[in-house]
Amino acid sequence: xxxxxxxxxxxxxxASRSLRGYFESPAAYVALFAFYLLTGYFFCAPLFFVKxxxxxxxxxxxxxxxxxxxxxxxxxxxxxxLKSGSFENxxxxxxxxxxxxxxxxLGFAGVHLLCVGGMLFYALIxxxxxxxxxxxxxxxxxxxxxxxxxxxxxxxxxxxxxxxxGKNQIVAxxxxxxxxxxLFLLGxxxxxxxxxxxxxxxxxxxxxxxxxxxxxxxxSRDLLYFASLIFAFxxxxxxxxxxxxx
Amino acid sequence: MILAQNLTKRFGERVAVDHVCFDIPQGQVxxxxxxxxxxxxxxxxxxxxxxxxxxxxxxxxxxxVVQDPLAxxxxxxxxxxxxxxxxxxxxxxxxxxxxxxRGLTDERRRAERVKSVVRSCGLRRExxxxxxxxxxxxxxxxxxxxxxxxxxxxxxxDEPTSGLDPNQVQEVRDLIGELRAEKTVLLSTHILSEVTxxxxxxxxxxxxxxxxxxxxxxxxxNLSDKNRLHVELKGPAQEVETALSALRGxxxxxxxxxxxxxLESPADIDLREQVFxxxxxxxxxxLGLRQEKLSLEEIFKALTQNHAS
Numbered sequence: 001x002x003x004x005x006x007x008x009x010x011x012x013x014x015a016s017r018s019l020r021g022y023f024e025s026p027a028a029y030v031a032l033f034a035f036y037l038l039t040g041y042f043f044c045a046p047l048f049f050v051k052x053x054x055x056x057x058x059x060x061x062x063x064x065x066x067x068x069x070x071x072x073x074x075x076x077x078x079x080x081x082l083k084s085g086s087f088e089n090x091x092x093x094x095x096x097x098x099x100x101x102x103x104x105x106l107g108f109a110g111v112h113l114l115c116v117g118g119m120l121f122y123a124l125i126x127x128x129x130x131x132x133x134x135x136x137x138x139x140x141x142x143x144x145x146x147x148x149x150x151x152x153x154x155x156x157x158x159x160x161x162x163x164x165x166g167k168n169q170i171v172a173x174x175x176x177x178x179x180x181x182x183l184f185l186l187g188x189x190x191x192x193x194x195x196x197x198x199x200x201x202x203x204x205x206x207x208x209x210x211x212x213x214x215x216x217x218x219x220s221r222d223l224l225y226f227a228s229l230i231f232a233f234x235x236x237x238x239x240x241x242x243x244x245x246x
Numbered sequence: 247m248i249l250a251q252n253l254t255k256r257f258g259e260r261v262a263v264d265h266v267c268f269d270i271p272q273g274q275v276x277x278x279x280x281x282x283x284x285x286x287x288x289x290x291x292x293x294x295x296x297x298x299x300x301x302x303x304x305x306x307x308x309x310x311v312v313q314d315p316l317a318x319x320x321x322x323x324x325x326x327x328x329x330x331x332x333x334x335x336x337x338x339x340x341x342x343x344x345x346x347x348r349g350l351t352d353e354r355r356r357a358e359r360v361k362s363v364v365r366s367c368g369l370r371r372e373x374x375x376x377x378x379x380x381x382x383x384x385x386x387x388x389x390x391x392x393x394x395x396x397x398x399x400x401x402x403x404d405e406p407t408s409g410l411d412p413n414q415v416q417e418v419r420d421l422i423g424e425l426r427a428e429k430t431v432l433l434s435t436h437i438l439s440e441v442t443x444x445x446x447x448x449x450x451x452x453x454x455x456x457x458x459x460x461x462x463x464x465x466x467x468n469l470s471d472k473n474r475l476h477v478e479l480k481g482p483a484q485e486v487e488t489a490l491s492a493l494r495g496x497x498x499x500x501x502x503x504x505x506x507x508x509l510e511s512p513a514d515i516d517l518r519e520q521v522f523x524x525x526x527x528x529x530x531x532x533l534g535l536r537q538e539k540l541s542l543e544e545i546f547k548a549l550t551q552n553h554a555s
Contacts, residue, residue, distance in 0.1 A: 013346035017332075024334050085330035089392075092294045092326070093347050094319040 006098040014103020018077065019110040028111050031073055035115045038065050043122045053130045054137070055122060055144040059214035063206065066152045067184050071176030073111060074159025075169045077104040078237070083167040097241040101234050105160050112152040116145055139216030147213035150226035151206055155180045157233035164240040183229075247272045247400055247430040252302030253292050255285075262288045264454035265302065270447075272399075275426045277441035278434040280451040281550050286434040287327055289451065290404050293432075294324050307399050320349070323393030323429075327404040329385055333378035337369060337388060340377050341395060348396040359395055367391040367421060383414030390421060394429075401425065403433040407440060419444050438542045448542070452550045465545045475509045475517050476502075478534030479525055486530060493520045505533065 022028035042061045046052040078100075081087040090100060123145070127136040155176070162176035163169075187207025190198045202208050209222040248270040255263040263285045270276050280286045291297040293304050295315040304311045307321040332340060341360045350356040364370055367387045372380060380388060386406060393401060406422065407415045415437070422431065422444050435441060441448055442462060450458040450465075458465050479486050483505060490496060490507055495515035500508050511517045518535055525532045 007349075009349060009351045010347050013343060017343055021334070085326065085328050086332065088291075088296060088326045089324075089330055090347075092296050092319060092322070092324045093344075094316040094349065095347060096316070 004096065006096055006102055010095050010099040011103045011106065014100065015106035015110070018104050018107020022073070022107065022111050027073060028114075031069055031111060032115060032118075035065065035069060036118065039119065039122075043119075047126070047129070053126050055119070055126070055141050056214055058119070058122075059144045059147055059210050062148050063151045063184055063210060066148070066155050067177065067180040069115075070108075070112070070152055070155030071159040071162065071173045071180060074108050074156050075163055075172040075176060077108065077160055078163040078241070079165075079167055079169045079172045083169075091241075091244075097238045100241060101160065101164075101237045105157060105234060108156045108160065109153060112156055113149060116149045116152065119145055119148070137216065140214065143213040143216040143218065146218075147210040150213070150223075151210060154183070154206065154226055154229045154233070157230045157237075158183075161233040161237040161240065164237040247274075247307055248276075248293065248402075248432055249305040250289070250293065250302070251304070253289060253299055253304055254301035255288050255292055255297060256300050261454050263292060266451065266454070266456055267302075268449055268456065268459060270430055270432060272430050273426075273428075274447055275422070275431040275433070275445050276447045276449055277445035278432055278449050278451065279436065279438070279441060279546060280434075281436065284451045284550070285454040286451060287404055288454075290324075290402050290432070290434060293402060294322060295319065320396070321399045323396070323398040323401045325386075325389045325393045325401075325403045325406055327408070329389040331377045331385060331388060331392075333376070335377050337372050337375055337377060337380070338364065340388065341392060344392045345395050350396060359397070363391040363395050366394075366424065368417065381414075383410050383417065386410060386414070386418055387421070390418070394425065399430060401429050401431045401433075403431065405434055405436075407435065407437060415440070438546055442542055450546065450549050457549045458545070462542050462545070465542075473511050473513055473516065474538040475511070475521070476534065476536040476538060477507045477509060477521055478503075478532070479505050479507075479521075479530045480533055481505065481528060481530035485528075489524050489528065490521070493517055493524070496520075 022031075039058055039062055042058055043055070046054070046057045078087070081090060123136065123138075123141045126141070130136050158179040159172070159176040162179065163172040165172060165175060183204075183206045185205070186201045187205025190201040190205060190208075192198075193201050203225070206225075209225050212219050212222050248268075250266050250268050253263055253266040254261070266285070266289055268276075278286050278289070288297065292299050293306065293311065295304075295311040295318060299312065306318040309318040309321065311318040332343070335343065338360055341363065342356060345356040345359060350359060364373060367390055369384065369387055369391055372384050372388075377385070377388065390403070390406065393403070403422070407418050410418060419440060422433065425431065426444075433445070447461055448458065448465060449456060477490065483501070486505065487501060487507065490509055493509070495511045496517055497510045502508060509517055509521075516537070518537060521535060522532070524530070
């Protein structure tokens with residue numbers, strides 16, 4: 001039989017369970033409330049005080065919010081199972097490690113994309129506000145939303161990897177926060193670094209990729225950056241689970 | 247059906263499971279006994295491929311658990327020691343979730359299986375309850391229901407009755423009793439009466455090594471180098487005592503009451519026939535004649551204490 005990396009039915013079952021799990025506890029509601037409260041403020045402030053009808057300011061602020069939010073939402077995904085012992089149940093079912101990691105990750109991705117998807121409402125408000133004087137730059141708007149979606153997905157993958165490291169959720173949160181914060185800071189520190197180090201920091205940091213997308217420039221290098229980081233963290237999580245079992 | 251060949255697991259310097267070998271044929275219910283820390287749970291975790299083996303190999307239904315863990319696990323229903331469950335799911339939702347992970351993707355078939363295990367595990371009363379609200383007994387039943395949901399050939403149950411009250415213990419035992427007709431079962435416990443009540447065979451492990459393997463009576467036979475006979479005869483006590491002491495191979499032990507005596511003899515000598523003959527010859531009515539066998543408790547103590555020391 002051809003070896004499979006994952007089993008669709010198992011990933012679906014775990015993803016829907018993981019997504020439901022968020023909404024059966026206060027986690028998703030608190031995350032959504034915090035996300036919309038803070039992004040709402042950073043959306044309204046430029047619009048009403050500076051008269052800037054754009055989602056761009058959110059691309060500067062929301063990644064910092066996600067540095068906290070994504071680790072908070074992912075810290076328990078595997079650590080909690082390890083602590084309660086239910087991981088033994090999961091690990092003795094006929095599941096691949098990728099099934100577990102992808103299933104858990106897609107549950108988080110559902111909540112995160114709901115957060116970002118809800119920001120379309122901001123775009124509609126903007127479109128309505130600028131209607132008398134012109135059209136909204138939809139390229140920039142969708143680019144910003146895509147950048148925020150990608151950023152959260154990268155940070156969530158880092159969070160899931162951190163959660164696979166052990167039973168302690170606090171350790172998982174702090175580890176994920178540090179990874180995400182380094183990715184967030186690298187781009188900001190790039191201008192202060194010399195020559196090739198600056199180029200490296202600019203590419204490795206998440207800032208420049210968010211900037212490009214938020215300008216409405218859809219560059220495959222940026223998409224590849226997000227995709228490769230997500231894959232790398234999920235791969236590390238799978239390796240970690242494998243190391244626990246074999 | 248369940249094969250362990252030289253299974254070995256080390257945690258640092260400590261050898262938790264030391265070259266464990268056994269072969270459990272189809273349809274057998276085997277009790278896996280041992281004191282705390284003897285290596286029962288680790289052996290079970292090796293058999294389910296939850297832990298890697300350091301040496302040796304294990305097979306479930308002829309499938310090597312390391313080479314093809316997924317195929318091996320498809321034949322297996324496993325109830326871990328602490329039976330960790332998802333607390334915030336409703337009972338049948340939990341079973342449906344487990345069923346989906348087990349590959350029961352056809353909704354109608356899954357619903358039928360869920361209905362069937364809810365009935366066979368006596369969970370009907372708890373349908374609609376959250377898992378977190380269940381009593382310990384019902385949690386064990388739910389764990390068992392999840393383990394047999396996909397109708398596996400093999401069941402590995404780690405302390406299925408631990409922490410239950412006597413009624414719940416009996417209920418879980420009855421359930422295992424019902425499963426014995428169609429499944430091969432390996433269950434660990436340190437409740438010895440449970441083994442006598444439910445198992446065809448006993449494997450005793452101590453300090454990671456198998457110290458006994460057989461039916462309870464085989465183990466008693468192997469272990470005991472003496473027969474002990476309780477005799478109750480109606481006759482003059484002194485005369486009876488003298489006559490019994492004079493039996494071939496008998497070692498008179500003690501008088502227990504007015505006409506009650508305890509004798510011992512080497513394992514190959516059965517004193518009952520000689521006692522019967524004397525009683526007939528002397529016309530002493532026999533009120534009682536009982537050959538004592540070692541209980542499982544005594545076997546367990548003898549094996550685990552000897553090896554520990």
